Amino acid sequence: MNTDELSIPQAASSKAWLGLSTVLALVLLVAMDGSVLYLAMPRLTSAILPTADQALWILDIYGFVVGSLLITFGNIGDRYGRLKLMMTGAVIFGLGSLGVAYSTTPGSMIGFRALMGLGGATLLPSGLAIVSALFPDPRQRAQAIGIFAATFAAGFAIGPIIGGLLLQRFDWSVVFLINVPVVLAFLLAAPVLLREVRSTTYGRIDAPSLLLSFAGILLFTYSVKSAAAEGFTPVQSIAGIAGLLALAAFLHRQTKIAFPLLDLSLFKDRIFSIAILTGLLSLVVWSAAGYLSGIYLQSVLGHEVFAAALMALPGAVVLTATCVGTSRIVERIGRKAALVGTHFLISLGAFLLLFTTTEAGVMAFVASTVIAGVGYGLSFSLVAEIAVSAVPSERAGAAGSIAETSNEIGNALGITLLGSLAALVFRLSGPGMAGTLNETLGHPGIAEATLVQAKEAFVSGLHLAVGAGGVLMLLLGVVAWLWLPRRLPQ
Structure with a gap:
């Protein structure tokens, strides 16, 4: 019998596969929450009456916060521990979900969606690193990473469908309340099934780069949304120019520092x-x-x-x-x-x-x-x-x-x-x-x-x-x- 075949069942225990399932549950939530509102928006807009630009912010502030902080939180996880960061992020994600579910104004919903993004940004890079550490055998590790990627993709795909099925029977807030029991289950299972992962080689986190990238993306986004909803105004134009300048400064800085975020x-x-x-x-x-x-x-x-x-x-x-x-x-x-x-x-x-x-x-x-x-x-x-x-x-x-x-x-x-x-x-x-x-x-x-x-x-x-x-x-x-x-x- 091929020795490679013998190594597959011996490489990872059932505990490792249970650990993978625990991480995948959160990965699925993070992906779903990027698309779950697509079918829920008509019901939601009727309930809290956002303006055109507020409706767009409700939809995409989550993705912007996640995308803006992924690389930064990957660096933080290397330094302080991936599992510790992931559990902290899960708590923040759960609290943000509760806040969104009970929001009664567009402003509060945008704020809590941003908080969800802050938690979600910790989960993806940390989750992938923890999954990789669970499987020392290269073939099983590749299989586990493939399952991780497929789960993330499936979450994007089924988010609208899950939202639609839930909205058939319940109020729009239920699409966020379902996150809470999954987060609680993860917090209980993670210390038992997962182990801490750190990197011995990490660089300094460059705070100016973080601020420039985040401010640039948000200012530019605000400018585009405002122009579409209300036309060109002095405030909108200044915000757009400031955003582009901040992004240009961010890109320039990445070529000058020892440990760039990008x-x-x-x-x-x-x-x-x-x-x-x-x-x-x-x-x-x-x-x-x-x-x-x-x-x-x-x-x-x-x-x-x-x-x-x-x-x-x-x-x-x-x-x-x-x-x-x-x-x-x-x-x-x-x-x-x-x-x-x-x-x-x-x-x-x-x-x-x-x-x-x-x-x-x-x-x-x-x-x-x-x-x-x-x-x-x-x-x-x-x-x-x-x-x-x-x-x-x-x-x-x-x-x-x-x-x-x-x-x-x-x-x-x-x-x-x-x-x-x-x-x-x-x-x-x-x-x-x-x-x-x-x-x-x-x-x-x-x-x-x-x-x-x-x-x-x-x-x-x-x-x-x-x-x-x-x-x-x-x-x-x-x-x-x-x-x-x-x-x-x-």
């Missing part, structure tokens, strides 16, 4: 750069299409939230199955073809949403999610793997952190940029009664002509947003095909 030298490798751009843009299209489609199905076509959740199910199943089967796909067509195919499939899925109208569009939506689901599944599985394999082994940790960050930032940027583009179209071509479709529909005694105009304006915004996303993915696919070498490193 290792820009990695982007000199074209394979790494294309992989990171793929992770970023795929989530840009994913989040914008998911958010706008959820409103479209419910507020334009008039479907109940449960029906909308069922319509999203085929795409989620295809996405998850693709994640699991990516290795077989790569064996058949090669890494380059799989990565390039990611762009074209997501682009085609986005373009199919252009066939939606105010009267019909369910078939176009389902076809879009199924075709794009294959692309998203390939992207979720390949991006981190290709990014890490493109750099020297001693820089694999930094490459993995950047890959995770690109996903989270992309998830938030999609709603900020493409969601704001759709909001701008609605503001310019809608009836002018309110900044969002749901606010407009909520006006008592609304005339039929006004109702039609509002729905047509929203669909026009949807088309422009997904069309722009589809074009971006198509262009990146062409660049990847022309620029990448025929064979990518394993």
